Amino acid sequence: MDPDNSILDDSKRKFISTCLGGLAILAVTGGAVVTSSIFRYYLIPRPTTDNKGKITIPVKDLAAGAAKFFEYNGYAAVLVKxxxxxxxxxxxxxxxxxxxxQWDAKRQEFICPCHAGYFTPDGEVISGPPPSPLDRLPFNVANGIVTIG
Ligand code: FES
Incomplete structure (x- = not known):
């Protein structure tokens, strides 16, 4: 086929190409927004108004090598023995x-399921993308009761 006899001249080809490029960008951007929304809704914690203040947990509730998750001031927290x-x-x-x-009792490590971050039982980073240790929360132990906060 002779290019000079083509139905589309160069300016029309360029216009159609630009439109298709724009649609592709919109599709990718829209997909990223939807994915981000799903990620944030299901995986990133939201603060709630419940459980403000101090939390108490009996030490005997936890075996050596075990962890107990709870909510502290609206965020997920964990006690590790x-x-x-x-x-x-x-x-x-x-x-x-x-x-x-999540706590892996067999390995005695915390694992972040999102990007394979690993932490020691003290919250120090072992490997993966986390830039810093897990935050330590204030607590004390008296009469066999752990009081957090
Ligand atoms: S959010 Fe935990 S490793 Fe990325």
Missing amino acids: KMDGRLAVLSAVCTHLGCIV
Whole structure:
């Protein structure tokens, strides 16, 4: 076919190409917005008005090497009883993009399911994208009761 006899001249081709490029950008951007909304709704914690103030948890409720998750001032938090019996109370909100970490009792590590961030039982980063340790929460132990806050 002779290019000079084509139905579309160069300016029309350029116009159609620009329109298709714009539609592609809109599709990608729209998809990113929807994906971001789903991610934020399901994975990033939202503060609530419940459980403000101090939280108490009996030490005997936790076996060595176990973790107990709870809500503290509207955010996910966790009490860990390490294998040596020492306690740690941490924010369970990952310092990378805010997903909730999970406790792997077998490995004695926290794992962030979003981007494979790993933390020690004290909340220190082992590997992955988290830029800093899990936040430590204030607590004390008296008469077998852990009081957080
Ligand atoms: S949000 Fe936890 S590793 Fe990305």
